Amino acid sequence: MSNFHERSNIADVIAQADAREVIRGIAPEVLDSSLADGSTSFPLARILGVILDDADPRIAQILAALGNIEDHTPRPVVGERITPQPDYEGDDVERGSAPVTVPAGVEVNRMAEIVISGPSHGNPFTDVDVTAVFTLGERELRVGGFYDGGDRYVIRFLPPVPGSWRFQTSSTARSLDAITGILDVSGGEERGAVHADGMHFAYADGTPFVPMGTTSYAWTHQEQERQEQTLAALSKTSFNKLRMGLFPKHFIYNENEPDDFVFPRAGEEFDTTRFDVEFFRRFERRLEQLDELGIQADLILFHPYDRWGFAHLGRAVDDRYVSYVVRRLAAFPNVWWSLANEYDLLLTKDVGDWDRIGALVRENDPFGHPLSIHNWVDIWDYSSPWATHASIQHGEMLGAKVREWRRTWNKPVVVDECGYEGDIDQGWGFLSAQDEMHRFWSVAMGGGYATHGETYWAEGDVIFWAKGGQLRGGSPDRIAFLQSVIAESPTGRLEPLPSDFDAVHAGVAGEYVLIYFGGGQPAFRSISIPSGVRAHVDVIDAWSMTIDRLPGLHEGDIRVDLPARPYTAIRITAASTATD
Numbered sequence: 341m342s343n344f345h346e347r348s349n350i351a352d353v354i355a356q357a358d359a360r361e362v363i364r365g366i367a368p369e370v371l372d373s374s375l376a377d378g379s380t381s382f383p384l385a386r387i388l389g390v391i392l393d394d395a396d397p398r399i400a401q402i403l404a405a406l407g408n409i410e411d412h413t414p415r416p417v418v419g420e421r422i423t424p425q426p427d428y429e430g431d432d433v434e435r436g437s438a439p440v441t442v443p444a445g446v447e448v449n450r451m452a453e454i455v456i457s458g459p460s461h462g463n464p465f466t467d468v469d470v471t472a473v474f475t476l477g478e479r480e481l482r483v484g485g486f487y488d489g490g491d492r493y494v495i496r497f498l499p500p501v502p503g504s505w506r507f508q509t510s511s512t513a514r515s516l517d518a519i520t521g522i523l524d525v526s527g528g529e530e531r532g533a534v535h536a537d538g539m540h541f542a543y544a545d546g547t548p549f550v551p552m553g554t555t556s557y558a559w560t561h562q563e564q565e566r567q568e569q570t571l572a573a574l575s576k577t578s579f580n581k582l583r584m585g586l587f588p589k590h591f592i593y594n595e596n597e598p599d600d601f602v603f604p605r606a607g608e609e610f611d612t613t614r615f616d617v618e619f620f621r622r623f624e625r626r627l628e629q630l631d632e633l634g635i636q637a638d639l640i641l642f643h644p645y646d647r648w649g650f651a652h653l654g655r656a657v658d659d660r661y662v663s664y665v666v667r668r669l670a671a672f673p674n675v676w677w678s679l680a681n682e683y684d685l686l687l688t689k690d691v692g693d694w695d696r697i698g699a700l701v702r703e704n705d706p707f708g709h710p711l712s713i714h715n716w717v718d719i720w721d722y723s724s725p726w727a728t729h730a731s732i733q734h735g736e737m738l739g740a741k742v743r744e745w746r747r748t749w750n751k752p753v754v755v756d757e758c759g760y761e762g763d764i765d766q767g768w769g770f771l772s773a774q775d776e777m778h779r780f781w782s783v784a785m786g787g788g789y790a791t792h793g794e795t796y797w798a799e800g801d802v803i804f805w806a807k808g809g810q811l812r813g814g815s816p817d818r819i820a821f822l823q824s825v826i827a828e829s830p831t832g833r834l835e836p837l838p839s840d841f842d843a844v845h846a847g848v849a850g851e852y853v854l855i856y857f858g859g860g861q862p863a864f865r866s867i868s869i870p871s872g873v874r875a876h877v878d879v880i881d882a883w884s885m886t887i888d889r890l891p892g893l894h895e896g897d898i899r900v901d902l903p904a905r906p907y908t909a910i911r912i913t914a915a916s917t918a919t920d
Contacts, residue, residue: 341412342410343408343409343410344409345384345407346383346384346385347383348383348384348406348687349687350376350384350388351382352411352413353406354371354376354377359406359411362402362409363402366398366405367396367398369392370388375387376391383684383687384403385403386717416652418652418653418655418657419613419653419656419657420656421656422466422613422656424467424468424512425468425512428512428513429513433515434515435518436509436515436517436519436520437514437515438493438515438516439457440455440519441455442454442522442523443523445526446526447499447526447527447528448499448500448502448526448532449498449528449532449533449673450530451671451672452523453494454472454495454496454497454507454523455493455494456470456494456495456519458491458493458515459491460490460491463613464487465613465615466613466614468487468493468513469511469512470484470495470510470511470516471483471495471510472485472497472507472509473507473508473510474506474507475505475506476501476503476504476506477503479501481500481707484704485509486667486668488617494668495507495509496668498532498533498671498672498673499523500532500544502527504524504525505524506520506521506522506523507520531545532673533673533709534636535710536710536751536752538752539746539752540752540833541710548831548832548833549636550580550823550826550827550832551754552580552780552792552820552822553579553581553636553791553792554574554791554804554811555582555756555757555760555792556570556583556584556807556808557583557589558584558588558589558594559584559807560584560622560623561588561589561598562596562807567626569808569810570809571626571630571633573804573808573809573811574633575633576811577816578816578819579816580634580636581635581636581638581791582630582635583638583640583756584640585639585643585681586602586623586641587640587646587648588648589643590647590648591645591806592766593764593797593801593806594803595801596807600616600619601616601619601648602661603615610648610649612653612657612661624672627674627675636676637672637675637676638676638677639677641662641665641679642658642683642686643680643681643682643686644681644685644687651688652688655693655696659696663704666704666705667704670704670707670709675709676710677701677710677712678712678713678714679711679713680694681714682714683715683720684716684717684718694713694720695726698713698724698726698727699726701726711727712727712729712754713731714732715732716733719734722745722748722749728751728752730745730751730754731756732753732755732757733755733756734757734758735779738782738790739782739783739785739844742755742782742787742836743786743787745788746788746836753786753787754790755789755790755791756790756791757791758776758780759771759779760792760793760794761773761776761793761813761814762795762796764796764797764803770795773813773815774907776815777818777819777822777882777907778906780822781856781858781909784822784826785834785836785844785845785846786846787836792819793805794816796812796813817885818882821882825854825880825911828852829847829848830851831848834848837849840855843856843858844858847912850870850873852911852912853911854880854910854911855867855910855912856882856908856909858906859907860906861904861905861906862902862908863902863904864901864902865899865900865902866900867900868897869895869896869897869912873895874893874895874914875893875895875912875915876889876890876911876912876915877894877911877912878890879901879902879909880908880910881907881908882907882908882909887911893915
């Protein structure tokens with residue numbers, strides 16, 4: 341046991357009589373707040389700052405007094421680390437004797453699955469480790485395998501280039517050890533996995549990838565009919581990234597019980613030494629369907645909204661879970677990794693835990709998929725060597741903040757939670773479509789990328805942000821329009837440019853410039869075409885999704901008439917890069 345501290349769960353403090361009386365004696369109004377109703381899971385000091393005020397001296401008094409009180413909250417028993425067994429098979433078993441199936445017709449940037457038929461006694465999930473080293477000339481990739489139930493051991497490879505890749509296995513099971521083979525990989529048309537590319541993203545073949553995603557945290561934990569509705573809804577949009585979790589979610593508007601889980605379940609108990617392979621096979625089919633739609637699956641490994649115990653499994657089980665998931669899914673070309681949604685609400689993990697988990701993902705993902713972590717309040721320091729990009733929750737001064745974050749970390753910035761378009765009774769979930777669209781434009785003009793979410797309520801608490809289903813909002817079409825505007829840039833991307841005090845500029849210097857007025861509504865604007873450039877000039881209405889081109893080519897200083905309404909922009913395109 342330990343004493344209460346600033347990161348203790350306020351629900352645990354309220355539930356313990358002596359600790360609750362400390363708060364009652366110093367700041368009784370805290371107990372009247374909905375944030376302290378005993379069902380929340382928030383860090384004590386942060387919530388006291390919200391309920392009272394960060395500058396209230398009583399916060400320090402409460403923390404000091406609670407620091408002398410032992411926290412008697414019952415803690416779940418966490419699993420122990422289990423080491424693969426080097427004597428899993430006896431010396432009488434011939435090394436490398438297990439039958440192996442090597443696929444034919446493999447193409448570059450498409451997952452190839454090598455299947456080995458092996459032993460299944462004991463618990464192969466923990467007793468057996470199998471890896472393979474793939475070599476092509478001087479190139480070498482070490483790929484972890486996984487147990488897939490029955491007699492199946494699988495090694496999945498995402499070939500980055502064509503050629504005859506030689507492989508050799510290593511395993512604690514003698515029959516799976518020292519198996520050799522050749523995987524012949526031909527050319528193909530797949531673009532491959534997405535990677536961070538400077539301040540932006542690109543597919544393996546170099547094609548720019550501009551993430552314009554949406555959110556449906558628990559859509560794969562719903563009934564099959566709703567999952568199909570979700571895919572159908574996504575197919576009608578231009579969204580190309582989806583934030584989603586492996587664990588189910590327990591939160592407002594999302595309290596149903598899933599049919600299956602990452603771990604097998606008997607009654608109320610989960611066996612965290614094994615994995616439910618049927619769950620993963622169904623989940624993988626959804627990943628394939630997203631890939632067919634051109635959608636990246638941004639997979640959230642941990643989150644705090646939990647009633648099953650997945651948020652506090654302990655280090656050994658966390659590591660076993662992460663290793664299995666990454667080994668199993670890393671060869672899907674459309675996968676991203678998010679260590680956590682709102683990491684700072686996972687109160688049993690500290691910075692060291694997240695650094696360990698981030699390194700573990702990197703170790704088990706030889707294909708280098710994007711990897712980040714997402715905050716509630718405390719933004720992560722993305723200088724962490726395992727982080728490929730920033731994944732941030734923030735809703736104010738977005739353009740300026742994105743520019744600042746880019747300078748700070750020199751990595752791509754994705755505002756994965758900027759607020760949701762909807763009508764629920766929560767401030768984060770009742771933005772107008774105009775506000776959601778404007779936030780996307782603000783982030784894009786800062787050189788970053790935003791992620792959409794929709795929280796319109798429907799009977800049965802069916803909200804897309806939580807459960808998927810149907811999209812009903814007005815912002816997705818406008819986000820698609822913004823995508824098309826960015827795609828017309830010579831580079832297919834936007835860079836922040838020197839701006840005016842009342843309008844932001846972005847584009848490609850000297851070739852393609854957007855001037856965005858946000859909520860302002862000027863009736864005209866005087867602009868300067870760069871010296872020596874003759875350009876097309878367009879007036880863009882982000883809400884109406886119209887582009888009106890001024891007649892002729894323009895140079896020098898000109899006046900541009902505008903519609904005197906919000907969300908308009910001027911686009912300047914050098915004639916040498918325009919389609920006349």
